[in-house]
Amino acid sequence: MITRKFRVGVIGCGGIAQVIHIPGWLNLPEVEIVGVADISEATARKAAAAAGTANVFTDYRDLLKLDLDAVDICTPNRVHTPAALAALNAGKHVLCEKPLAVTTAEVRQMGELADRKKLKLMTAQHQRFTQSGVAAKSWVDAGHLGEAYHARVRAMRRAWLPPQPGFIDAKLSGGGPCMDIGVHALDLCLWLMGFPKPVRVSGTSRTVFAKGKVMPNLWGEWDRKRFSVEDFAAGFVHFDNGATLVLEAAWMSHQQENEELLAQLFGTKGGLKWPSAEFATVTNGTFAQGTLTHPVAVPHPHWNEIAAFTDCVRNGKPSPVPWTETIKVIGILEAVYQSQRKGREVTVRG
Ligand SMILES: NC(=O)c1ccc[n+]([C@@H]2O[C@H](COP(=O)([O-])OP(=O)(O)OC[C@H]3O[C@@H](n4cnc5c(N)ncnc54)[C@H](O)[C@@H]3O)[C@@H](O)[C@H]2O)c1
Structure with a gap:
């Protein structure tokens, strides 16, 4: 039985993170939001208060130095690839908002890195x-x-x-x-x-x-x-x-x-x-x-998506939205x- 909490960091703390993702993570008793990052410190501080963490960063590379199981990327689309590559290189599983990336080359780069590192990569396709x-x-x-x-x-x-x-x-x-x-x-x-x-x-x-x-x-x-x-x-x-x-x-x-x-x-x-x-x-x-x-x-498809990601990481299941599908x-x-x-x-x- 897994007793340790699932430790998550949120990268990008704007609309979708504050309204949907952070409440979705808090809905899971086995999860702890350990830190958040946003280039806007005010936005990051607001999200951190809602998430119940004191760890606030304006550079996601500093967040990645924490002991995290996974990151949840909710930045504008073009930041998805660099943030996901940095997180995977730091050994974190990745849930990333749609579109996972805006080119197939980027999707492949992220996906192959995740596979090499034996880490989960899931696109947040809540539909x-x-x-x-x-x-x-x-x-x-x-x-x-x-x-x-x-x-x-x-x-x-x-x-x-x-x-x-x-x-x-x-x-x-x-x-x-x-x-x-x-x-x-x-x-x-x-x-x-x-x-x-x-x-x-x-x-x-x-x-x-x-x-x-x-x-x-x-x-x-x-x-x-x-x-x-x-x-x-x-x-x-x-x-x-x-x-x-x-x-x-x-x-x-x-x-x-x-x-x-x-x-x-x-x-x-x-x-x-x-x-x-x-x-x-x-x-x-x-x-x-x-x-x-x-x-x-x-009742809440986004929350179910977050729960499915957590389940796939914790219980060694395949990514519910794998990059091999997203690339198509x-x-x-x-x-x-x-x-x-x-x-x-x-x-x-x-
Ligand atoms: N699944 C859905 O239904 C749904 C709905 C809305 C948005 N989205 C996706 O979520 C993502 C974010 O959308 P949003 O509506 O929250 O946008 P938003 O503009 O409200 O928030 C984006 C946040 O990312 C921050 N940010 C920008 N660059 C950053 C960086 N380098 N490092 C850290 N933080 C950075 C911004 O300061 C901002 O707070 C987009 O990819 C969008 O497509 C998905």
């Missing part, structure tokens, strides 16, 4: 831990979908553009809605498809509204000069098994819904929509449809950007 995600996965694993031959992935907003520099400045984020919200629906969809290997992508990524004044933002004003990512992207993906996928992601668009997050799968036996969990099939020549139910309520997600998003730059279909890296 896999939602009630609809768990129900959809069980239905697919029971064989009701058959072979997935096509999918639609949408992460489209009317006017929810995150104004923080960490999202809109390409130097910090590495991408716009593709990397911010497209990554959620795409990961979920590929997980349900059984992670076929993406091979070719034709894509577009553009800034349609975010440099102008036409579209009001439900999250307030943003720095238009600093805005250097796409606000809309789309892609058409071919997999090595012949399956195809259409991807659309936007922070701003003329649509009625404030947000549509969708993965729709078309299989040889049935079809499924997530997160509505609606299915359609044919039974003995008769059309059948309905909504999946799941017996276990999932990032490979598609990277290829969308590359296709836009080259003006043609491109091969997916990985």
Whole structure:
């Protein structure tokens, strides 16, 4: 029986760390938050007070000198790779917010280092831990979908553009809605498809509204000069098994819904929509449809994700979101950007 507490350090103490991750760690009695780091000392101090630790750092390399089992990385996207590499080199397991990295080369570098060091690396894809995600996965694993031959992935907003520099400045984020919200629906969809290997992508990524004044933002004003990512992207993906996928992601668009997050799968036996969990099939020549139910309520998917990471480290289980899956997600998003730059279909890296 493990009696020692699981010792965690948090790197990046902004919105997601304070609102979601720190409460999620505190929810686990076997966990102790041993220290926190943020380049803003005030932000780090506020998070430390909530986390119940006196160890506050403005450089995460100082946090890594502590006796920690794991770190939880909640910085802007571009800091994920250097922070994760430093943590893995210091012998710590790593839970890292999405996107794990913004290029496949970085994902591979992190993943191979984790493997060499026999450390866990998990991408925080909390949608896999939602009630609809768990129900959809069980239905697919029971064989009701058959072979997935096509999918639609949408992460489209009317006017929810995150104004923080960490999202809109390409130097910090590495991408716009593709990397911010497209990554959620795409990961979920590929997980349900059984992670076929993406091979070719034709894509577009553009800034349609975010440099102008036409579209009001439900999250307030943003720095238009600093805005250097796409606000809309789309892609058409071919997999090595012949399956195809259409991807659309936007922070701003003329649509009625404030947000549509969708993965729709078309299989040889049935079809499924997530997160509505609606299915359609044919039974003995008769059309059948309905909504999946799941017996276990999932009150807080982020907390379940944190618990699953802790369990995998403490009990030697595989990472619930391994880098070998994440590299396929990032490979598609990277290829969308590359296709836009080259003006043609491109091969997916990985
Ligand atoms: N899973 C989800 O639903 C979800 C939701 C929101 C954000 N996120 C992800 O979480 C990450 C952070 O997003 P956020 O909304 O908390 O952003 P945020 O801007 O509120 O917080 C980021 C924090 O990181 C700090 N930081 C920046 N550089 C740093 C460095 N070198 N070392 C230490 N700290 C540093 C900033 O000072 C800031 O406090 C992003 O990768 C984002 O994609 C995930």
